Amino acid sequence: MYNNCLGLRTVSQIIMSAGKPFTQRGLAGALVSALLLASPIAASETLAGSKPFTSRDISTNESRLDPGDDAHAAANMAPPAAKDPIEQLRETLQKSRIFTLNSKFKILKTDSTIAVSTYRHPYGNENDMKIDALLVAREVLKTNALGISTVRVYFFDETDQSQYTMASVDLEMVKQFNARLLGNAEVVDALKLKHEGLGGGLKQLEKKSYDEIATDAPMAEGILRKERQELVKQIEQLTSAGANVNSLRTAYLLIEDAIRQNDDLGAQAAYAFATELLENAKVKKGISSAR
Numbered sequence: 001m002y003n004n005c006l007g008l009r010t011v012s013q014i015i016m017s018a019g020k021p022f023t024q025r026g027l028a029g030a031l032v033s034a035l036l037l038a039s040p041i042a043a044s045e046t047l048a049g050s051k052p053f054t055s056r057d058i059s060t061n062e063s064r065l066d067p068g069d070d071a072h073a074a075a076n077m078a079p080p081a082a083k084d085p086i087e088q089l090r091e092t093l094q095k096s097r098i099f100t101l102n103s104k105f106k107i108l109k110t111d112s113t114i115a116v117s118t119y120r121h122p123y124g125n126e127n128d129m130k131i132d133a134l135l136v137a138r139e140v141l142k143t144n145a146l147g148i149s150t151v152r153v154y155f156f157d158e159t160d161q162s163q164y165t166m167a168s169v170d171l172e173m174v175k176q177f178n179a180r181l182l183g184n185a186e187v188v189d190a191l192k193l194k195h196e197g198l199g200g201g202l203k204q205l206e207k208k209s210y211d212e213i214a215t216d217a218p219m220a221e222g223i224l225r226k227e228r229q230e231l232v233k234q235i236e237q238l239t240s241a242g243a244n245v246n247s248l249r250t251a252y253l254l255i256e257d258a259i260r261q262n263d264d265l266g267a268q269a270a271y272a273f274a275t276e277l278l279e280n281a282k283v284k285k286g287i288s289s290a291r
Helices: 027-036 071-075 085-096 126-142 171-178 184-190 199-205 210-216 225-240 246-260 264-284
Strands: 014-017 020-023 055-057 062-064 105-110 113-119 150-157 160-170 193-197
Touching (some): 085 105, 085 126, 225 246, 246 264
Antiparallel strands (some): 014 020
């Protein structure tokens, strides 16, 4: 069943029939509270198996030595390094089963926005995408360290990666829903989907050569600058390896074009598109890459 999110999705939400989904009209609005307010099963906390740290000082919440233990051992015990919030969010989304098993997704943070790009499930409809976006926003809301106000989820068409559907979720709306200040139907109706395509821009840019445009227009100031610099570096490495990078170069120019037009949404979508092309190009050349 599509998106079996640890039991949050019930048979009454999406009924699969002959390989195609049948979603009851208005059902997402009626049952979305079960999706967003269901309490996750608390994970048991376990202490590291270090003998000196067998109890904690209640007043300071610091580990303390039991009588007779070696203080030198405690001095050598360094506290575990804090996880990167984005990496922590990535692990949380993987475990949440919001997306189907083994599905690929990327996370990008720009200012107070988290952008998640993934592939649209072939049997998923618009309500499915709305629910997925709300569930992602719910997980982001738990990660207070990120300072996020908006979550955008880009669902790319796996058969045509230049086409995508974007759902933008205001975390204030999720907070209001959690506080029961907004009803189920209001939350679902408020979440709008935006269907976009990169194809037109690709054809327009392909009229000029990459070298010509890159020479006339150096890298623009704006979001994703570090990521764009790394993308250029990767394109150059693939070029040296003899890979065909025409589509990848054009995708990079789409990012630059969107940034020059102050279109952050378009830039994020184009970047997600470019990184997927980059992974595909590496696979074709037998170059390993960590996802």
